[in-house]
Amino acid sequence: MRTLILLKPDGIQRGLIGEIISRFEKKGLKIVAMKMMKMTKKKAEDFYSVHKGKPFYSGLVDYITSGPIVGICLNGNDDIITVVRTMMGKTNPCEAGQGTIRGDYGIDIGKNTVHGSDSEESAKKEIPIVFDEKDFP
16 A cells, blocks of 8 residues: 655755655555655645645645655555554644654644655555656656
8 A cells, every 4th residue: 555745845854854754664564656846836736636625725835835854655554544543643743642753843833854655545645646657767
């Protein structure tokens, strides 16, 4: 099974790419595709479409398009999404445990350093927004 991770603009600006990637690799998860990119507004709107109409939607779109991001597609067993979400911690860094990515590096709920697909359905929708088939070896 595959899942998607995005290292958000705050993580890139703060030089955390290597640190975050190493956590996933040390856990034994396999990177099957990875790229640095600037997400277009259209892709961001598609990516966050489940939140359209919510008060924070435009802020999500504006933030994810504000600077470069790193998209990572990870491959693992059937529990990969649960494993990755546990490693990331709660969305709000103030509630995320120490030792989680968001707990250790997140600034606030808007700048929480990393996104991870929350379900198999989400991963299947999100991966093609970030990656083309040619991005996979």
